[in-house]
Amino acid sequence: MTRAVVRHTTGPAAVPAIDMSTRLGSVGLPSPVLTASGCAASGRELDEFFDITSIGAVVTKSIMLEPRSGRATPRMAETPSGMLNSIGLQGPGIHAFLDRDLAWLRERGARVIVSIAGGTTQEFEELARILRDHGGFDALEVNISCPNVADRGQVFACRADSAAGVIGGVRRSTDPDIPVFAKLSPDVTDLGTIALACVRAGADGLSLINTTLGMVIDVDTMRPALAGVTGGLSGPAIRPIAVRCVWQVRDVLPEIPLIGMGGIRNGSDAFEFILAGADAVSVGTVVFHDPSAPARVHAELASIAADRGFARLRDAVSYAHREADPVPEDAAGDDLSLPEWV
Amino acid sequence: MPVQVRGEVVSVRRAGQYHVLTVTAPGVPEVARPGNFATLAIGDLDSSGLLLRRAFSIHGVQSRGIYGGTIDLVIADSGPGTHWLTQRRRGDVLDIVAPLGRPFALPRDPVSCLLVGGGYGSAPLVFLAEALRERGCRVDVMLGAATEEKLFGVLEAKRIASTVTITTDDGSMGEAGLVTDSLRAAIDRAATDVVYACGPMGMLAAVADIATEAGVYSQCAVEESMACGIGVCMTCVLPVIGDDGVTRMLRSCVEGPVFRGDRVRWDDVGTIPSDTWGAPVEEGRQR
Numbered sequence: 001m002t003r004a005v006v007r008h009t010t011g012p013a014a015v016p017a018i019d020m021s022t023r024l025g026s027v028g029l030p031s032p033v034l035t036a037s038g039c040a041a042s043g044r045e046l047d048e049f050f051d052i053t054s055i056g057a058v059v060t061k062s063i064m065l066e067p068r069s070g071r072a073t074p075r076m077a078e079t080p081s082g083m084l085n086s087i088g089l090q091g092p093g094i095h096a097f098l099d100r101d102l103a104w105l106r107e108r109g110a111r112v113i114v115s116i117a118g119g120t121t122q123e124f125e126e127l128a129r130i131l132r133d134h135g136g137f138d139a140l141e142v143n144i145s146c147p148n149v150a151d152r153g154q155v156f157a158c159r160a161d162s163a164a165g166v167i168g169g170v171r172r173s174t175d176p177d178i179p180v181f182a183k184l185s186p187d188v189t190d191l192g193t194i195a196l197a198c199v200r201a202g203a204d205g206l207s208l209i210n211t212t213l214g215m216v217i218d219v220d221t222m223r224p225a226l227a228g229v230t231g232g233l234s235g236p237a238i239r240p241i242a243v244r245c246v247w248q249v250r251d252v253l254p255e256i257p258l259i260g261m262g263g264i265r266n267g268s269d270a271f272e273f274i275l276a277g278a279d280a281v282s283v284g285t286v287v288f289h290d291p292s293a294p295a296r297v298h299a300e301l302a303s304i305a306a307d308r309g310f311a312r313l314r315d316a317v318s319y320a321h322r323e324a325d326p327v328p329e330d331a332a333g334d335d336l337s338l339p340e341w342v
Numbered sequence: 343m344p345v346q347v348r349g350e351v352v353s354v355r356r357a358g359q360y361h362v363l364t365v366t367a368p369g370v371p372e373v374a375r376p377g378n379f380a381t382l383a384i385g386d387l388d389s390s391g392l393l394l395r396r397a398f399s400i401h402g403v404q405s406r407g408i409y410g411g412t413i414d415l416v417i418a419d420s421g422p423g424t425h426w427l428t429q430r431r432r433g434d435v436l437d438i439v440a441p442l443g444r445p446f447a448l449p450r451d452p453v454s455c456l457l458v459g460g461g462y463g464s465a466p467l468v469f470l471a472e473a474l475r476e477r478g479c480r481v482d483v484m485l486g487a488a489t490e491e492k493l494f495g496v497l498e499a500k501r502i503a504s505t506v507t508i509t510t511d512d513g514s515m516g517e518a519g520l521v522t523d524s525l526r527a528a529i530d531r532a533a534t535d536v537v538y539a540c541g542p543m544g545m546l547a548a549v550a551d552i553a554t555e556a557g558v559y560s561q562c563a564v565e566e567s568m569a570c571g572i573g574v575c576m577t578c579v580l581p582v583i584g585d586d587g588v589t590r591m592l593r594s595c596v597e598g599p600v601f602r603g604d605r606v607r608w609d610d611v612g613t614i615p616s617d618t619w620g621a622p623v624e625e626g627r628q629r
Contacts (some may be wrong), residue, residue, distance in 0.1 A: 045573040045596070048343055049439075061576075067620035069591050072613050076569045076577035081391040083569060087576045090591060093620070227612070235393050265387045288570040289383055289393050291439060292346055 018302050019312040022056065022279050024257045025179035025204040027138050029056040029111060029280065032313060033270065033298040036261050036284030037062055037115035037141060037183070038087070039234075042101035043108070046287065050295035053109045056280055060101065062117035062143040065126060067093040072227035077216040082235030082263070083285060084214050086228030089117055089146070094127055098134050106136050115141040115183070116170070119149040124166045128173035139179040141259075142170050142203075145210040145232075157185035157210070160197035171202030179204035181259060186212050186238075186245050192252040205257035207282070208245045212238055234285040239263030243276050250277025250318055265293075267300020274305070274313065275320035344442050344572065345369050351434045352409050359491045360462050361417045361428045362401065370440045371403035371411040376448075376470035377563055377600045380415060380440030381571040384423040392423045397571050399466040399540065399563065399599070400441065413440065416465035416494060442571055443599045446470055446538055446561050452478030453535035456528060457503070458549050460521060460541025461487045464495040466563065470538060471502045480504055482532045486521025486545070490514040505532070522548040529556045536561065539603070543611055550603025560603030566594040581607040581615050589618045 022032040034056045040046050043058040052058055070090025077084045091097070094116075105112045114137045118124040124142065131137065144163050147153035156162045167182050174180055182198040184191065186209040195206055211232025216225040224230075242262025250258060260278030263285065264270050270281045281301075283294045290296065301313070310316045352364040367380070381395035398415040405411050419428045430436065446466075449455070455474050457467045464485050471481045483503040487493040488511045496515075499506045507528060508516025517524065522545060529537065529552070539549040540563040553560035566578040573596035582592045583605045591614065592598065607615060614621050 039574060041574040041576075049346055049572075069614045069618045069620040069622070070576060070579065073577070073579060073611075074567060075579070076567065076575070078392065078394050078569075081393060083393055085569070085575070085577065090576050090579065090620070236387065236391075285393065286387065288575055289387060289395060290346075290437070291570070291572055 018306040018310060019314075020298070020302055022314055024139060024181070024259070024280060026177055027179055031056040031298050032274070032278075032280040033294050033301065034113065034259065034280055034282045035059050035287070035294055036282035037143060039284035039287050042097070043105055043110055044101070046291055046294070047108065049291040053111075055294045055298055057111035057113045057138060058105060059113040059141055059282055060097075060105075060115055061091060062089055062115040063091050063094050063097045063127070064089060064117050065094055065123055067091070067096070074226055075228070077225040077231070079214070079216060079233065079235070080237060082233055082237035083288070084216055084226060084231035084233050085211070086226045086231035088228065094130050098130075102134070102136055112137040113139045113141050113181070115143050117143040117146045118166075119146060121165050121169050125169040125173045128170045132173060132175050132178075135175075137178070139181060140170065140174060141181045141183050141207055142167060143183050143210070145183065145185045155185060157183075157194065158188055160194045163194050164197040164201035167198045167203045168201035179257070181205045181207045181257075183207035183210055184245070185210045186241050191245055191248055195249045195252060199253060199256055205259065205279075206249060206253075207259040207261065208249060208278075209238070209242045209262050212241060234263070236263040236265055236269075236286075239269060239272075243272050246273055246276040246278050247320070250321060254318075264297060265289075267297055267302070267304045270297050270301045271304050271316070274301075274316050275318070277318040277321065279314070279317055343373075344439055346437070346439045349436050349438045350409075351430045351432055351436060352412055353432060354428060354430055357416070358494060359418065360494055361419065363415045363417055363427060363430065364412050365415070365436055365438065366409050366411065367413045367438050367440060368411055370413055370438070371405040374400050374403050374413065374441040375445035376400075376466050376473050377443065377445035378441035379443050379571070379599060380413060380438055381442065382415075382427060383437035384426050392426075394423075394569050395439065395571055396423050396427065397442075397568050397595075400469060401465040402469050416462050418462050439571065443595055444597065446563070446600050448473060448477060449479065449536055452480075454480040454482075454532050456482045456484065456532060456534040456537045458484045458521060458525065458537060458539040458541070458545075459486070459495065460545040461492050462494040463541030463545070463563075463565065464493075464499070466540055467538070468495055468498045468502060471499070475502060480532065482528060482534070483507070484509070484521050484525065484528060486510065486541075488512065520548075521545065522552060525549060525552045526556060529553070529558055534558055537603070539563070541565070543608070546603070546606075547608030547611075550606065550608060554604045561600055562603045562606065563599045564594050564601065564606070566599070568595050571595045581610045581613070581618055583607065589615055591618060
């Protein structure tokens, strides 16, 4: 009878000999596997299922200046290999977050990437200043997929100028030693342009991707399934879009640290992102399926990369971008003339 | 504290329109309390496109026996995920997270308790009734559903309760009408001190109102749609008034599923009341 308690997963018995450490700008992490903002709250609930200090970092749910109730329910609809959500950034506000959540994470010994969100560039800057004065975290992730109050609710991430405005402001308001990551939306015409604009504005790295906008209509009520009408689609359904985004941005920006995310279920999925150019990966929606997923993905990723002959995971970053494999020496003299019916 | 365990299906048996799943869940029976729930993964993600776990209140537990610790869950076949669960067979392995949520608060003294269940919302009530009887409480049960087929737990209730009142919308069993129609009379008759309820939101709203009006304490277990069940996704929220008089959007998975009936703003479920902590003040601005 199967009775394996999977709490505090430590992975396969034979730990593969591979260096899993990675760097995100000035910050070194022992593991490339992170939680994803909005899918892990502030780490406390997931710590009951796996040791949150064992993964690279906890990326906290986007926090705003003031307490926020979020949107009306229903906030969620299940979709094929994914889900649609419209939470509306429910949260306690930055001060309660610092006192309660960040304090707990530090005491627990977790590495922390704080995600911030705002309705104006000034709100983002104010959050960055409050966090600078407080300290006690490792990096910032800037959620620019928020409606811009000053631009009829268009999200900051959809335009290079508004995205760069927020990132520049946050960078200037943050301790220079703290890396600033811009989290980009895939719902744009040319992601490379927006990625470049964020980096030129001072982003130390980029997080790819946020959810993509979707909609479900309930055919019984014949109305939108979500109270917020549209919502963000996440889960394995969007993984190919996310891998494409990481690949495209890596092509444009060969050196910039990238955090890849979007539908990662297991080590193999995470390895795809690493090969596409991600220095680290966030495990998000799958946590709703398997609350110990981040620790499991770390173990599986280590095993897969070691099986492929990598001694250091960071050598696998962008490996899919390598030049065409050379023709093996013993095949060089082969007659490769085409058959005559071609 | 919840655990994530792999359990083996012991049996799946039909009960009216529902299925009762008995599954091993090492470590769970010893710590599960009435009102706690369990979530089950629908297959593994290599073969299943259904990402979200399904949540079920714990109907009963057995701490020992030939299978070790097992739990019973009541499943309504209401979609592809729950249908998959009803098709499990003895020996199949399921990924279980349990026990989750805040259980029913139990009285310290041997008081008179009235348990109200709607549809398969009665699933946790026998488990609850056993705990109340152990404390010397009087237990009366009222069960309601649309039809006889949609009632659950009538025989078990009769075994344990002082009185059992059955109501169906169509009169196919018991009285015709709603379970709440005779609630006030039942409270008066049994000199009820506490009402416990589990069922659809509309029923809970009516139960809470009637109990509060009668000056009786009520404990309601809500059935909200959840994505994670462990408190991280923020989808299962509803407006609840705190000890400080402030309304907050609370998560039914970790701050519930059991709430004091007089604290939930039942008429506002599905909305953000304007005086909620952090509610939008005007378009695009937050308090």
